[in-house]
Amino acid sequence: MAHNARIVVAVSLILAVAIFSELAGVQSANGSMSTNTFDRFVDAEGNIKRPENMLGDPNWVHIGSWAVVNDGGEGNGLHNVYTTKDVVQAYRKTGEFPDGAMLVKQVLSAETDALTTGQAYWAGEPGVWFVMIKDRQNRFPGNALWGNGWGWALFEAANPAKQVATNFRTDCLGCHIPAQQSDWVYIQGYRALTQSD
Numbered sequence: 001m002a003h004n005a006r007i008v009v010a011v012s013l014i015l016a017v018a019i020f021s022e023l024a025g026v027q028s029a030n031g032s033m034s035t036n037t038f039d040r041f042v043d044a045e046g047n048i049k050r051p052e053n054m055l056g057d058p059n060w061v062h063i064g065s066w067a068v069v070n071d072g073g074e075g076n077g078l079h080n081v082y083t084t085k086d087v088v089q090a091y092r093k094t095g096e097f098p099d100g101a102m103l104v105k106q107v108l109s110a111e112t113d114a115l116t117t118g119q120a121y122w123a124g125e126p127g128v129w130f131v132m133i134k135d136r137q138n139r140f141p142g143n144a145l146w147g148n149g150w151g152w153a154l155f156e157a158a159n160p161a162k163q164v165a166t167n168f169r170t171d172c173l174g175c176h177i178p179a180q181q182s183d184w185v186y187i188q189g190y191r192a193l194t195q196s197d
């Protein structure tokens with residue numbers, strides 16, 4: 001093979017490898033992207049699966065927390081809310097949740113102690129996970145866990161693989177009415193979607 005031809009072959013190989021890794025990179029970044037969540041977390045009947053290993057997966061980001069601290073301690077806990085990176089980018093750009101956007105609220109027990117800052121609260125053990133998946137195509141009109149533009153699901157720590165909600169209108173919607181104007185999401189808690197600092 002002529003010297004020049006060899007260089008051409010070598011350069012093409014390098015380019016091919018570069019293009020391939022680029023595509024592979026994009027694909028793995030897409031691994032938990034919203035467009036894929038229906039494939040990964042929803043079956044043909046609309047049954048929703050809980051995303052496992054969310055805290056260990058860099059595609060998932062924490063977008064905000066709620067502290068519920070009532071006198072008497074009833075219902076007290078910390079609520080950490082997560083979504084995927086692509087959803088953060090999309091919401092920041094458009095002010096809307098893209099089709100397939102997944103929101104997970106992990107409800108944890110609150111530990112508390114007088115620390116050097118004051119009475120501090122931090123997350124203990126998970127109790128339940130609430131999940132919402134944006135559905136802009138009304139995919140499951142006959143399924144009682146889909147409606148108002150979302151799929152709705154609930155998982156409990158005792159059996160975290162089992163979805164336990166039965167009807168979003170009775171199990172979820174009543175409590176989300178105050179957030180109706182922001183697509184049923186309590187958007188004021190998620191600075192990562194709306195603020196820069």
Ligand code: HEC
Nearest residue numbers: 066079103105130131132152153154165171172175185186
């Ligand atoms: C007792 C009232 C109540 C019920 C019942 C309830 N929610 Fe919520 N939910 C809230 C409130 C209030 C927030 C935000 C503040 C907080 O967590 O304290 C919230 C937040 C969420 C979030 C985080 C995103 C957001 O909307 O801010 C998800 C996801 C969620 N809920 C899903 C569900 C699902 C699914 C159900 C039904 C299985 C459900 N919720 C039932 C009151 C409720």
